[in-house]
Amino acid sequence: MSSIRWIKKDLRINFLRFKNFATLLSLLAIIFSLTFLFYKNLNFGIDFEGGTLIELQKNDDLSLSQIRGELSSLNIGDFQIQTFGSENNILIRIENSSSLISGADLTTSELITSQLGEGITIKRTEIVGPKVSSELIQKGIIAIIIAVFLMLFYIWIRFEWQFSIGAVTALVHDVLITIGLFSFLQIEFNLSIIAALLTIIGYSMNDTVVVYDRIRENLRKYKQMPVLDLINQSLNDTMSRTLLTSVTTLLALFSLYFLGGEVLKGFTLAMIIGVFIGTYSSIFIASQIILYLNVKRDWSKN
Structure with missing residues (x-):
């Protein structure tokens, strides 16, 4: 054949x-x-710019504007928020700063323990320094x-x-x-x-x-x-x-x-x-x- x-x-x-x-x-x-x-x-991306990348999963009741408001109150500098895959998966990119590198863990813990309560689950955190x-x-x-x-x-x-x-x-x-x-x-x-x-x-x-x-x-x-x-x-x-x-x-x-x-x-x-x-x-x-x-x-x- x-x-x-x-x-x-x-x-x-x-x-x-x-x-x-x-x-x-x-x-x-x-x-x-x-x-x-x-x-x-x-x-x-974070690999070349430096800074912090946080991937989290939110519940349906929590909106992007609420997350943005919480981050703004933390005084962590410039950041971006975008959906990642589904609407409940969120990527937060925080630009490099001297205070951020030492306080990234604190920022993450505040997101969990603040008014958001159990509304989010941190899935991944990456920190890359400027050097x-x-x-x-x-x-x-x-x-x-x-x-x-x-x-x-x-x-x-x-x-x-x-x-x-x-x-x-x-x-x-x-x-x-x-x-x-x-x-x-x-x-x-x-x-x-x-x-x-x-x-x-x-x-x-x-x-x-x-x-x-x-x-x-x-x-x-x-x-x-x-x-x-x-x-x-x-x-x-x-x-x-x-x-x-x-x-x-x-x-x-x-x-x-x-x-x-x-x-x-x-x-x-x-x-x-x-x-x-x-x-x-x-x-x-x-x-x-x-x-x-x-x-x-x-x-x-x-």
């Missing part, structure tokens, strides 16, 4: 016909991302930079310098646009998002390597074919694998996003965005860069 093919075997799409449009679209997306990063910044948060920011940036440079070195060794420039350009493209969307949407940016960005780098690189490997194979096979036609041929050859991998990954991520709870939503959203952008960049960005860099034609000795 033959297997089902979602993409026909003799697919012939001229992907590079859209290279100018793809370049313009990517440049606009990067400018959009950088603009929001500079003017709106990221909505850093720790600044170190986490530095380590997160360093981790992303190291990952990109290691990928650059790997592609340079396995292929040629033209391929490494194309791959790293696609990676920077994916990371910048993903971060820009988080800035635009003002979704909390914490350590789990750093983990998602590192995963996106690996996923995007895997997609790009599959395309590059087929391009190299076709360079050996079709020595007289124009490079533009050869790249199109390679993209068509790998399209079935690219789309099926992306679709199955997205199915798992959407399930995790809707069923995994609020804690995982930031991570899975970053991954969903990254898979879409990574698939796009491996087809339209990484491939056209090696077209412009005059990739070597004779691979018979490699």
Whole structure:
């Protein structure tokens, strides 16, 4: 019994016909991302900003305004209150202050023993000092930079310098646009998002390597074919694998996003965005860069 093919075997799409449009679209997306990063910044979570995070569960009789009033009377500085999952799960974010770090336990106990009485249940309390948060920011940036440079070195060794420039350009493209969307949407940016960005780098690189490997194979096979036609041929050859991998990954991520709870939503959203952008960049960005860099034609000795 033959297997089902979602993409026909003799697919012939001229992907590079859209290279100018793809370049313009990517440049606009990067400018959009950088603009929001500079003017709106990221909505850093407790991991990077420092402060106190309190997760509590309230009963139906207690309103957010009552909780807000109790917190205001405690004189703990600036804070934010939001629902977390269901309407009865509440997240309280309290900005860093010298009095807060020493008095966080007192704040929590007052919330329990004040007029709220048994109306709430403290589920989680996290405290991050300013020194720790600044170190986490530095380590997160360093981790992303190291990952990109290691990928650059790997592609340079396995292929040629033209391929490494194309791959790293696609990676920077994916990371910048993903971060820009988080800035635009003002979704909390914490350590789990750093983990998602590192995963996106690996996923995007895997997609790009599959395309590059087929391009190299076709360079050996079709020595007289124009490079533009050869790249199109390679993209068509790998399209079935690219789309099926992306679709199955997205199915798992959407399930995790809707069923995994609020804690995982930031991570899975970053991954969903990254898979879409990574698939796009491996087809339209990484491939056209090696077209412009005059990739070597004779691979018979490699």
